[in-house]
Amino acid sequence: MSGDSVITVLGLGEAGGAFARDLVAAGARVRGYDPAVAAPDGVAPAASEAEAVAGAALVLSVNSAHDAVDAFRNGAAGVADGAIWADLNTGPPSLKRELDGLATARGVRFADVAIMAPVPGRGLRTPLLACGDAAEDVAGLLGPLGAEVAVLPGEAGSAAGRKLLRSVFFKGLAASVVEALEAARAAGCEEWLRADIVDELVRAGESTVDRLVEGTHKHAVRRAHEMRAAADMLDELDVPNVMAAASRDLLDRLAAEKSEK
CATH class of the missing domain: 1.10.1040 (N-(1-d-carboxylethyl)-l-norvaline Dehydrogenase; domain 2)
Structure with missing residues (x-):
């Protein structure tokens, strides 16, 4: 990922906030949006999902399973060509398949990413399991920044199911x-x-x-x-x-x- 590329984090609670802070510490340009939580130091705040994802190379959706579909719909119009939408929310495989279908319909590359351990104390080094069309690219983008991303073959939903x-x-x-x-x-x-x-x-x-x-x-x-x-x-x-x-x-x-x- 080039030094000019932006990683967007949607949801800046316990997990999203920790990921955002560690990404900044690793030298990434990070933009964040959360209607209830202020952006951590070093994270450029945005006023909406659409503003947050505009021009980003990678979007990490870490809000909640309940909000995941709305977050995608609200932000999809701003996603740049070739960008990746990675959903890290804990939800059933059916939710990840729904998001994958929405992303495909909008021409957005999608990855189902499961957080496989508690985030506090680990942050970006929390083991992640990724699957879906853009899983390899998520690993390629986050790995050099310190993340541990294992790629699971198969369609979106497989990581969430495991x-x-x-x-x-x-x-x-x-x-x-x-x-x-x-x-x-x-x-x-x-x-x-x-x-x-x-x-x-x-x-x-x-x-x-x-x-x-x-x-x-x-x-x-x-x-x-x-x-x-x-x-x-x-x-x-x-x-x-x-x-x-x-x-x-x-x-x-x-x-x-x-x-x-």
Whole structure:
């Protein structure tokens, strides 16, 4: 990317603001727009999406999945020939395919970019996964500025899908830990359970996933009863048991499927 090229960041919240600051620090010319957040030092502010994207080589849309389509529609008219619109918002693959279709109809090159780790503390060095027609170019533009962009073959939506599949595990695990510790606090043994969880996570190895999956299927009936008792106990402790109840329901389904075979 030439020294005169502009990178536009739409959305200057936690993630977008961090990316914008790091891009400036890496020597890039950065323009930004956010109706609610002031542009960081070194970022040229714009009054609208259309003004922000005018003449930019690369547009990073980091606002929200809810606003992603409107941001594109508001800014598309100002996108220069050959410019790339990269959507970094966390949304379903269908949203990325919709954006890709809108971009194609306007002659704009598009990339679906998934942010694969928390941004605070990492900024532009947060691992990114990109796919779509312009994915290689996004990696080529951001890589020299310090970004870590892995390119995934396939149409727009593939990167978003992988991020969300990963979220099912990581966010589900986090939610289970939070619920379990809340219940343990109510039962008067939070420190014991916290230490037990840490020990289990530290001892996890390559065989852990196979052990969890195989054991869950093999012992679904017994474990469904166990999680029903766990959910009942949380009711007695007056602790919401969303995760315990969901585990019970999943195990009930697996047990039913097993009995039908």
